[in-house]
Amino acid sequence: MTQITTIFFDIGGVILTNGWDRRSRRATIERFELDWEEFTDRHDFVAHDFETGRIDLTEYLRRTVFYRPRPFTQDAFFEAMKAHSAAIEGSLDIVSDLVADGVLLATLNNESRELNEHRIDSFGLRRLFRIFLRSCYLGVKKPEAPIYRLAFHITQRRPEECLFVDDRSLNLECALDEGLAGIRFDSPAGLRAALAERGLLSRSQQA
Numbered sequence: 251m252t253q254i255t256t257i258f259f260d261i262g263g264v265i266l267t268n269g270w271d272r273r274s275r276r277a278t279i280e281r282f283e284l285d286w287e288e289f290t291d292r293h294d295f296v297a298h299d300f301e302t303g304r305i306d307l308t309e310y311l312r313r314t315v316f317y318r319p320r321p322f323t324q325d326a327f328f329e330a331m332k333a334h335s336a337a338i339e340g341s342l343d344i345v346s347d348l349v350a351d352g353v354l355l356a357t358l359n360n361e362s363r364e365l366n367e368h369r370i371d372s373f374g375l376r377r378l379f380r381i382f383l384r385s386c387y388l389g390v391k392k393p394e395a396p397i398y399r400l401a402f403h404i405t406q407r408r409p410e411e412c413l414f415v416d417d418r419s420l421n422l423e424c425a426l427d428e429g430l431a432g433i434r435f436d437s438p439a440g441l442r443a444a445l446a447e448r449g450l451l452s453r454s455q456q457a
């Protein structure tokens with residue numbers, strides 16, 4: 251069995267809660283007393299451009315919320331967006347243990363730039379991950395095949411020495427088509443067991 255040297259991690263739903271998913275969008279829209287259907291129509295049109303870095307936060311909000319005067323500011327709305335992020339208990343401990351294993355850790359996540367940077371800062375991800383492969387900078391999203399190829403090219407790793415952790419089956423299926431095997435995340439305990447099965451987390455197990 252080829253030794254795993256590199257692990258690509260999804261962030262939303264694995265390490266942190268999802269940053270701006272349907273549930274957090276709905277709660278924020280209700281809090282500001284906006285029309286959900288109208289917002290969603292607009293969001294659906296620009297979401298891909300927002301997550302692949304073609305438009306920034308200001309333009310996204312101009313298209314979805316501030317296309318007419320509002321009794322609140324963009325900053326207030328962004329603060330409300332940020333408030334939905336929380337750590338998934340136990341996941342960051344696993345990532346810390348993998349750092350001790352000496353594995354190259356990279357994120358591989360679909361996120362818009364401003365919210366992702368807030369999450370990286372707030373949850374100390376910079377001290378754990380060496381590389382941040384994000385849709386907003388790569389210009390492509392999971393599960394599009396080029397994002398997995400870029401992950402190999404940027405890290406200069408062969409697919410067989412890499413592992414991918416994600417909570418969505420479709421992302422894992424498409425990664426596997428590119429030769430990248432993965433673990434579907436359902437809980438920190440499940441992830442820890444799946445990594446141990448592959449001979450990872452050896453140092454933390456010895457501790």
Ligand SMILES: [Mg+2]
Nearest residue numbers: 260262263417
């Ligand atoms: Mg996810």
